[in-house]
Amino acid sequence: MFTYIVRRFLQMIPILILISILTFLLLRLSGPDPAEYMIMLNPRVHPEDVLREKMRLGLVDASGKPLPLYVQYFYWLKQIMQGEWGWSRIWPSQTAFGAIMLFLPNSLILMGFSLLISLIIAIPIGIYSALRQYSTFDYTFTTLSFLGMSLPTFWLGLMSIIIFHLIPSRLLGFPLFPAGDIMSFGKPYQGTFYDRLWHLFLPTMVLAIYNMAHWTRYMRSSLLEVIRADYVRTARAKGLPENKVVYKHALRNALIPMVTILTLSIPGLFAGAVITETVFAYPGVGRMLYQAVLGKDYAVAMTDILFLAVITIIFNLVADILYAVVDPRIRYS
Amino acid sequence: MAVADVTVELAPSFSYWQMVWARFRKHKLAMFGGAIIIFMILACYAGYPLYVYFTGNDYVSQDLTGRYALPSAQHWFGTDDLGRDVVARILYGGRVSIAVGFISAVASVVIGSLIGVVSAFFGGWIDEALMRFTDVMMSLPYIPLYLVLAMAFGPGFWTLVGIFVAFGWMGDARLVRGVVLSLKNMEFVEAAKAVGASNWRIMVRHLLLNSMAPIIVSTTLAMGGNIVGEAALSYLGLGIQPPLPSWGNILQTAAEYIFAPGNGPWLIFYPGFFLFITVLSFNFMGDGLRDALDPRLKI
Numbered sequence: 001m002f003t004y005i006v007r008r009f010l011q012m013i014p015i016l017i018l019i020s021i022l023t024f025l026l027l028r029l030s031g032p033d034p035a036e037y038m039i040m041l042n043p044r045v046h047p048e049d050v051l052r053e054k055m056r057l058g059l060v061d062a063s064g065k066p067l068p069l070y071v072q073y074f075y076w077l078k079q080i081m082q083g084e085w086g087w088s089r090i091w092p093s094q095t096a097f098g099a100i101m102l103f104l105p106n107s108l109i110l111m112g113f114s115l116l117i118s119l120i121i122a123i124p125i126g127i128y129s130a131l132r133q134y135s136t137f138d139y140t141f142t143t144l145s146f147l148g149m150s151l152p153t154f155w156l157g158l159m160s161i162i163i164f165h166l167i168p169s170r171l172l173g174f175p176l177f178p179a180g181d182i183m184s185f186g187k188p189y190q191g192t193f194y195d196r197l198w199h200l201f202l203p204t205m206v207l208a209i210y211n212m213a214h215w216t217r218y219m220r221s222s223l224l225e226v227i228r229a230d231y232v233r234t235a236r237a238k239g240l241p242e243n244k245v246v247y248k249h250a251l252r253n254a255l256i257p258m259v260t261i262l263t264l265s266i267p268g269l270f271a272g273a274v275i276t277e278t279v280f281a282y283p284g285v286g287r288m289l290y291q292a293v294l295g296k297d298y299a300v301a302m303t304d305i306l307f308l309a310v311i312t313i314i315f316n317l318v319a320d321i322l323y324a325v326v327d328p329r330i331r332y333s
Numbered sequence: 334m335a336v337a338d339v340t341v342e343l344a345p346s347f348s349y350w351q352m353v354w355a356r357f358r359k360h361k362l363a364m365f366g367g368a369i370i371i372f373m374i375l376a377c378y379a380g381y382p383l384y385v386y387f388t389g390n391d392y393v394s395q396d397l398t399g400r401y402a403l404p405s406a407q408h409w410f411g412t413d414d415l416g417r418d419v420v421a422r423i424l425y426g427g428r429v430s431i432a433v434g435f436i437s438a439v440a441s442v443v444i445g446s447l448i449g450v451v452s453a454f455f456g457g458w459i460d461e462a463l464m465r466f467t468d469v470m471m472s473l474p475y476i477p478l479y480l481v482l483a484m485a486f487g488p489g490f491w492t493l494v495g496i497f498v499a500f501g502w503m504g505d506a507r508l509v510r511g512v513v514l515s516l517k518n519m520e521f522v523e524a525a526k527a528v529g530a531s532n533w534r535i536m537v538r539h540l541l542l543n544s545m546a547p548i549i550v551s552t553t554l555a556m557g558g559n560i561v562g563e564a565a566l567s568y569l570g571l572g573i574q575p576p577l578p579s580w581g582n583i584l585q586t587a588a589e590y591i592f593a594p595g596n597g598p599w600l601i602f603y604p605g606f607f608l609f610i611t612v613l614s615f616n617f618m619g620d621g622l623r624d625a626l627d628p629r630l631k632i
Contacts, residue, residue, distance in 0.1 A: 014465070015465075015468060015469050015472060018469045019469065019472070019473065022469075022473070026478075026481060026482070026485065029485065143362065146362075146613065146616055146617060146620070147613065149616060150557065150561075150609055150612040150613035150616050151609055152561050152564055152565065152605060152608055152609060152612070154564075154565060154568050154584070154588075154605075155584065155601075155605030155606075155608065155609060158584070158588050158591065158601050158605065159601065159602065159605070161591065162591070162598045162601060162602075166591065166592070166598065167598070267474070271474055271476065271477070274476055274477070274480065274569070275565050275568065275569070278569060279588075286476075289477050289480065290480060290569060293480040293481055293484050293571075294484070294570075296484075298481075301477070301480075301481055302481075304477060305473075305474055305477045305478060305481065308474035308477060309472060309473055309474055312472045312473075312474060313472050316472065
């Protein structure tokens with residue numbers, strides 16, 4: 001087990017290097033370098049300052065000649081390793097990493113809540129569907145999960161704004177739910193717990209409906225997979241009561257793949273939801289990334305991509321290790 | 334002594350595709366999905382010119398005095414913020430959305446299948462290198478990269494297709510590799526080798542044709558997925574650019590003016606509804622095809 005973990009750690013290194021190269025190339029090829037931003041921000045900046053900044057970033061040598069791309073890459077890598085992320089262009093006096101940290105908590109709250117809600121609803125439905133395969137209940141929820149999977153989240157979000165905000169405010173004079181943001185500004189209850197919850201409701205529900213559809217299908221199919229296994233038949237044959245057969249023998253085995261899928265979906269919490277956050281003007285990392293891309297704030301965008309790639313790889317590893325932990329049949333040598 | 338007349342009644346025999354069709358037909362939701370897809374394609378490609386001919390509304394002509402017109406016999410779904418006819422825009426936008434979904438799904442499945450079959454057939458370091466590359470591509474956070482790449486290459490039809498292909502082939506490669514690994518040691522491959530078939534011929538005619546079932550299912554599902562992807566990126570303004578309409582950017586314009594007086598909620602409802610129905614149909618059809626082509630298939 002230990003050697004397996006070590007080997008997997010070592011395998012992460014080439015993947016990380018490849019990702020850093022890809023990120024670097026995208027950063028360099030997709031926009032002007034940070035020194036050119038100095039000129040754009042302040043046209044009267046001294047050319048010597050620009051040259052010094054370019055030298056500091058490892059873009060040019062002392063005579064002002066551009067260095068080869070691979071040399072630039074190593075300079076960049078060194079800076080990243082030293083925690084020098086570069087400055088954000090559209091969030092003043094924030095480093096690229098600081099900007100991410102500024103918006104991350106909001107996304108974690110939103111994504112965490114919606115994941116939790118969808119699991120609480122989807123897992124029992126999935127279990128019941130699998131136990132009563134081809135029943136009316138099963139058909140109804142399988143069809144509903146198809147509907148949920150096919151619903152574009154931005155449309156669902158816009159429709160929920162129309163139904164819960166626009167129409168009530170035109171007919172009743174007040175909205176049932178706010179159309180966006182995280183709190184009501186300029187109100188006596190600004191930022192209170194209930195105010196935050198009130199603002200979270202619509203985006204959380206939109207994401208939860210989408211997630212629920214997927215989780216129901218995963219749960220149903222992984223339980224169906226084990227319900228016909230020999231050890232379940234053995235458990236029945238030796239006369240165990242049905243609920244013991246289902247909950248102790250079948251369900252616990254069916255949850256093994258669920259643990260893996262759940263672990264692999266955790267990086268999604270750190271990515272935020274670009275589209276849902278944009279629809280609801282919710283200040284999370286997803287919307288931050290969108291604004292960074294539109295504002296050509298490449299330091300922030302690339303740091304976010306690198307950050308997410310690292311988290312994805314880490315959780316891939318965690319998923320593999322957890323898989324071995326929860327399933328004693330798996331032996332790694 | 335005369336031989337008794339015996340008529341032998343043979344059980345009717347069916348080809349593989351006849352059986353597939355028989356199984357597919359029983360899947361009601363998949364049939365419904367297939368019908369909707371055919372209807373959408375006909376409506377967008379043949380219906381649009383007919384609509385222009387009969388009502389005289391095309392997707393670009395503006396009528397600034399008739400902005401936000403209510404649905405009427407002249408404008409079935411009303412008009413938008415520039416007085417353009419919404420039906421015409423949705424039908425023409427459907428062409429763009431369906432084309433993006435179709436081209437990118439087919440291209441990524443072709444690339445993915447080729448990588449998968451080469452990887453499995455040759456094995457060794459080729460397999461190792463291709464699969465590591467696939468792993469790297471899969472661990473990239475693709476949604477942020479969609480945004481950055483769309484911005485870097487300039488948003489547009491072919492940028493969109495390119496992005497969906499670049500990040501869409503990995504699943505197909507793994508799928509095909511898995512199937513081919515189980516096929517390549519079977520007798521028919523050995524027989525093909527024995528009669529002197531070239532590697533290319535074995536890969537394409539024998540291995541790829543025998544892994545058609547998962548390929549078809551995954552292409553169908555990818556079409557639906559890419560149509561949503563197109564709409565999502567266009568909604569963010571990084572996909573199809575106006576004046577060319579697509580379901581995503583029609584929705585975006587409608588959403589931009591969501592609180593404008595006179596902007597009816599139906600301007601947001603219609604494009605999204607068409608999108609939803611189309612994607613749902615592709616998902617239903619994919620599900621039905623999976624059951625029909627190979628009931629044991631797991632994708």
